[in-house]
Amino acid sequence: MDRDVYIANGAGFSGDRFDAAVPLVAHLATCSGPRYLMFEVLAERTIALAQNAKAKDPSSGYSPYLENYLRPILHDVQKHQVRIVSNMGAANPAAGARHIHRLAEEMGLKPFKIAVLTGDDVTSYLDRQAIIEAETMEGTSLAGRDLCAANAYLGGDAVAKALDTGADIVLVGRTTDSALVLGPLIHEFGWQEEALDKLAAGTICGHLLECGGQVTGAYFADPGFKDVPDLAGVGFPLAEVRADGQFTITKADGTGGCVTKATVTEQLLYEMHDPSCYLVPDVSADVTEMQLIEEAPNRIKVVGIKGHERPEKLKVTVCVDGGYMAEAEMSYAGLNALKRAKLAGEVVLSRMRASGYNEEIRMDILGAYSVLEGGRAERMEGKNLPFDGDYRVRLALISEDRDKAQLLCNELQHLYCSGPAGGGGYRAAVTEQMASASILLDRALIAPHVKAEVIAHD
């Protein structure tokens, strides 16, 4: 197989746009060669939440947005033979597959052949106690906590196995995000385990596509300094990949955004550590000699990616119960607002201490010191902040004790009547937290459990 392969990405995270894939499918329809559409919608904690949902209801546990993403494009992908690869399967790909069967039937489409990949959920075959007691990469201990989920990052080789069944649609749970692109490339080009440079190129291609619009001008605009045309209509990305591993990043015709060396470089380094060894299950990718070539406007060719030996161990993300987070906010505006906002925060802090809560409480003043200052008031000493200003005090804590979390919110709310002058706009929330850490496991423990299976319509 030497024909170019076309792969587009219709979603870069679980909260991404539902309509972004529509122009991509229209574009793919004009390409001659194998065409794929991926959706990456699975954040670290999403799979733990899905696991909880599945425990309560065995027919759930896949992406709650599956239908939102697929309904707008399902007719056209069938018409134009675009194959779909997505991690919408989350904790229950088989149930997700059955949902797609029902949706296709309802839409009057021919039945799809749908394959699912399983084996990422290591709790289904490894001892839960051993997982929780394993040494973590972060050095933190999870011992004694309630295990919610533990999923291994599967690679492109596993995704390719699911495509080898001939499926029109492949649903997976946890794989590396880039495997959603590398899988189709291994399947189409037959790249073997030793083709390290090609596997590395396919991995980086996936890395560039996996965040959707982040490579086509989204998350890039800095008005006046770094302008992006029609950000509201930003086109999601598409790669044209050659059998030798060279590829071009572009986007659908008639969409907004831009593909430039600058947008591609920003996305290349996004969430990357050492550029000489970007580790995935299939390979260790090296981009230190990589080059970007502008072939035409909105077309960046990527060459020079090297691959090194794949890692011996696979990364497993372990999620455990993480207590409760409380966040509470109140605004103060006009003359002397900063001091009134600070006083409000101090009143709450003193009452929390009086209640016996001695753990850390973070206090930010939005408009004065917040995200960039780590909520540290002393960072503002000597700075000329507006005396007539618009400030918002924010208090936050994480506690094992839900009542203490709620107390923080209540204490700020009490300031409506019992605080400094002119406080308003109280908002607060207590949210259940998930803590996570990574462990490394031998491939041999995981590989025998990785299975691709076609799910029939029931």
Added chain:
Amino acid sequence: MTNIKTRELPLHAIAHARAGDKGNVSNISLIAYLPEAYDFLKREVSEAKVEALFAHLGAGAVKRYELPNLYAFNFVIQDALDGGVNASRSLDRHGKTLSFILLSRLILDIPEALIPPSSPYRDPEFNWR
């Protein structure tokens, strides 16, 4: 080389950046708008300077990776995220806004020739403070 015209400006005048997170580790890219600015950034934006910029967040060691082909650097900053996305009490639990610490808070004597021709910073009257 004494006659090079410089102005006191933030990195924002000559480079762009994006922040990513993995656990409690932040990585921030720094990408020159003009290839000519790469050597200046290499000389001026050291690991020690970046470490000092993030110290108030509790950041530990900083490692700088160089990508001369792309006129870019990647700074990997340990312990900068209050425990990471699932543990942080910050409003910005991923530390996505932190790229603007690097762009906004490192003020250097920057040669005017390294500023892109279309940039507002080319105007000596441009008030960025």
